[in-house]
Structures are given as C-alpha cells and as structure tokens.
Amino acid sequence: MNITLSITTTIYKFLSEYMSEGAANIGAMVTIALIYLAIFAVAGLYLVLLERKVAAWFQLRIGPNRVGPWGLLQTMADALKLVSKELTGTVKADKFLYNLAPYFVIISSLMALAVFPFTQEFQAFDINIGIFFLIAISSIGVIGILLGGWASNNKFALIGAMRSGVQTISYELSVGLSLVTMVLLTGTLQLSEIIEVQKNGWLIIQGHFPAIIAFMIYMIAGTAETNRAPFDMVEAESELGAGFHTEYSGMKFAYFFLAEFINMFIIAAIAATIFFGGWLSPFGITESIPWLGIFWFLGKTFVLVFLMMWFRWTFPRLRVDQLLTLEWKYLLPLNLLNIVLMALIVWLGLTIQL
C-alpha cells in the first residue's frame, strides 16, 4: 500500500498540469488551507464531544447519547444550532473591535496548525524556526480575548479579559522556557529536524531527569495558557457569568469555543512532537510503513489531550494570587534552574542514546 501524503507537492503537481506556475502555486496554497480548515473545524467539534464524554465518565454519567449512534452527531447538531442563532450585541459596544475579537483568537490558533508534521511528508509548512513560530503565534491570541472583554462594555467581561491577559502573559514564559530546555538537546528549531533527532530515542528519554521536569512544567503552563480548569478564572462561571465572552452569541461565541479546543489540541501536539517523538513509532516497530505515522502522532496527541481533560475534572479552581504565585515563585525559578541542569547534561554528554 503506497499512500503519498506529501500534500503540498502532490497538489502543486496536479494543479500545474492545468494552469500556469503562479496560478498553480496560489491554487495549491488555497486548497491546502481549505483542507486544513475543514479537517480542524470537524476535529474541534469532536474534541468538544470527547470532552463531554470524558466529563460524563468522570462523574459516573452517560453523557450525550441521543443524536446518532452513541451520541456521535450531538456536536454537529450543536454547531448547526449555533450557526442558525441570532448574533446579539450590546448597544454601547465598540462594534468594530467587538466583531474583530473572535477572528483574532481563531486565526491565531489555526495558523499554528500549519507547521505540525503529522507524518514525515504530511506537513504544510516546514519553517526553519518551527517552535519559535508557534510561541510567537500563540502570544497573539490573547489580544483577541482582551479586545472581546473590553469592547463588550460589560464589567464582568472586562474582569475576565484582564485575568486572562495576566494569566497568559505569565504562563507564556514557562511554556517558552520549557521548550527552550528541549531545544538545548535538539540543537534546531525546525520541527521536522527535531523529530529526526529523536530517532535515537524520544527526547523525554534522551534528556531523562531535566526533560521530565520540563514536560511537567510544560503541561501545567500549557493548561494555564489555554485557560482551562484548574486555571479557568477567565470564565469562572460562579463569579463572572461566562467571562470575556458573556456578550457573544451564535457563531462568534462558537469561534471562541472552537479556538479553545483547537488550542488544547495544539498544546498537546507540541508536547507530542517535542517530548514524545511525533510520528515516530515506539522502538521503530512500524518504520517500514511511513503512513502509519499519522496514527502514532494522533495517538500520542490524544493521550495528552485526555491528560488535560483529566486535570480539568479533577482539580478545583485556583485563586488569582495562587495562580501568579505558582508561576512567578515556583515554576519560573525551577525552569531557569532546569535549563542550567540541561545545559550541563548536554555539555558533559550524559544524555541517553538508544
């Protein structure tokens, strides 16, 4: 069985038979963008369903089970409902910024998806600053949340947005620094080369002790960056209504909601790529069948997504001061020490090579 997954070149070759070079270039870009949009809109919907099923499982309920077999069409029905709903708004809102905010959030999270290597060939955009690009893009999404909270002209929305800003700016540091710790091992920022390095053992094994610390810090900070429980003060229902998206309805609300789930997927996918070898199979058992890489990549990602859902339904919510204490007094100093430790280990050649 021979499936070609190098989508960019395949589509480009197919299109260039019919049209000129420039047009084929643009056509290939647009086609790939549409494919990614379609896949991840649906994937986002099914992540919502997964979240509800996991929540039900943790709380000894059944969960959605009416629409379609095992409730599989439930979120499709929800999406249809959201599309057909009226778009409401407050009278004195700043209309331009109010309408702009959801697009900031969704576009920044969709842009990040382009750089992930799903298999050796299935990667839309292999930029040479891979990880750094992801960090840069993820720092833009918070602007959408701040704008949405402010432009709604609602004090609870504003409080939610300010909390989100504080939280995201603080935890971005930990995400960045824990990834820098792993870059010390790989010596490159390009995601495809990072996976090449891991053919001698996944980075969490190569870097052993500091790599495990970096992974734990990364998962804590990543959960905080996606504004999920136990760090969900942004939309703490009992205090703030729905937080920064209180005034949004219909599709605009759906953008925020979808972006949250795609962000969760992105955090898990970065962790799977950097720490657990991306599309590489354990011990190279399926090395002869390259297209199975997508199965391994998604498998690892969904285990980590499940871990984040597990956090959500296990831990109680933190207070704002506890959240900032955790980041600035514990995670950040620990992270800086961890970088020095990792540098020492790489310098002395104490990494484990399988």
Add this chain to the structure above:
Amino acid sequence: MERYIFYILAAIIIVSAIASVTSKKMLRSVIYLLFTLCGIAGIYFLIDYNFLAAIQLTVYAGGIIVLIIFSVVLIHHIEMELEVAKLSKKIITGLACAIGLGVFLTTIYSHQFNVVENFNSTTTEQIGLKLLSYEAGGFILPFEVISILLLASMIGAIVIAKGKKLTDKNESK
C-alpha cells in the same frame, strides 16, 4: 507572485498606519498599530527573514501591544474619545514628521541597492553564534550592555512597585 504579496502588505501597512493616527478612539488606534506591525512581520517573512519576523510578532505584537492594551483598558472608558489637538501643535508635529521623512528618503535614495544573488536564508544558529562571538564583527559587547540595561530596568521596576513598603521597612529598623 511575490510582487503582488508585497503590494498587498504595503497597502495594509500604509492604510492601517494612517488609520492609527487619525482614529479618535484610543483602543482602535492601538489595533491599527497592531495591523501595521503584523504587516511588517509579513514583509520579513516574504524576504525570508523568518527569525526577525517571529521576533517582530513576539516582541511587538505579543508583548508591546498587549502592554499598551492593558494600560488603555485600565484607564480608558469605552465612550471616551480623544480630543483634537490645537492648530499650532498640529503644525509643529507635521513639520517634525516631514523632516523625519525627508531624512529617511534622502538616505534611501542616496544609496544604490544591489540585487543579492545566491541568497541563503539566515538560520537561528548563525544569529546565535554571531551574537555571542567576541571576534571581529561579533556582537558580544552590545549584547552584554543590553543585558545590564535590562537588569537595571528590572531592579528599577521592583523598587517602584515596592515603593512605600521598601522605605517603611528601612525606617522601622
């Protein structure tokens, strides 16, 4: 195709720069400024300076704009509009801008720009090695000076933030 992308980006930069200075609502002009900065990052991506583009996005779009939004959100109500400046101030600002633009344009047009052949994109590794090299053409001295500047401003920020608490403790001793 690069030419069309450049024109699109240039149009975005110019339009949003003008909108940024003419808008009377404070937060809107911040957002137009963000579009300008993102457009500049787009031009860096276009000429294959990926590292510089990502720095532009992280530092300007992700850092500085978020800080400006924070300060605007803290002090500014949604119904407030900026006042129109006096005519004398407008004239002075216009003259200053014209002089600045003149300096830039004369510098740009007095040099000949050559088309680079066999262009290789710069990797992050090369940038890092250059930053820390102490041989001729290395940037270790400015790098260290900037580190000290950042350290000083960090200590200054802590002193300002502690403010009264710091002096009270010293006096009680």
